[in-house]
Amino acid sequence: MPAGKYQLLVVDSSNANRTLIGECLGQLDDADVHLAADGGEAITRIxxxxxDLILIDMHLRDTDGIRLVRQIRNRESLGSSDDDLTLWTPVIFLSAVMDDEMIAQGIIAGGDDFLHKPVSEVVLLAKVRAMLRIVGMQRDIHAAHRRLRQIATLDGLTCIPNRRYFDETLATEWKRCQRAGAPLSLVLIDVDFFKQFNDAYGHQAGDQCLKAIASALTESLFRVEDSVARYGGEEFAAILPGTDSRGAQAVAERMRASVRELRIPHERGIDSLASCSFGIASLRPDSERSAEQLLQAADQSLYEAKHGGRNRSELNPGWQT
Known part of the structure; x- marks a missing residue:
């Protein structure tokens, strides 16, 4: 379907009515029209x-319009759109019977407007255009929300995900891996002797160093489900869902080598170059342990790596898969 076009769905058990309304709506250049003959087909098409807009006849061969709208609204309440805003699809009821009580019940059930059949072509197009203006505004709100969310979860200096993103993603992946019985690994990363780097070269150089290291760490991840975030200060953290301890060690070593390959001068660093230390912890999430405990285990591994000479990775022996 062409990108940007509105998608309209007409649900009517009468082939003649369905075709007539579809042809009328086909005059809208910015919309594609889809047809369904009953409630079951409508749910499949949805x-x-x-x-973006649904027109439903009150009387369908397998259900009635009110029941169908309740079903649609229930499905919407159980899920959300990709940007975490509640999905809402406007609905216009169609009926050959004018009944105030039926109209009221339809609106209460989740309908947004009502048209009496036979529908005037002029009125139908006007009503649909009015609804699509609202849908257009909803699209703009969703787009703005996505932009704000992206800004809120990106680190301003390094332009990689920030601590908020890390916390949210860790909670999500913990639940997902627990359901799937899959391993989950964390890698905590600390830039070695970073305070001394700032003292020797200045904070502006320190910022450039962090940017370069963030880029090297990110480029070391080969799977779309893996992510690295700035954890705070000169610390970074990688979430590796579905990766066991051996795989996490391989990722950490790839990251360590990538940072060294930057060859950033550091007179007080390891062999006069910037480097990082890595702490690894891995497990299969269960109800007996928590994501916070996994994080603490990775932090303990990082402590061991730093006190073991830096520019190295350490796996927590009690937290491996």
Missing amino acids: ASIRP
């Missing part, structure tokens, strides 16, 4: 095309 799942596949995610319509």
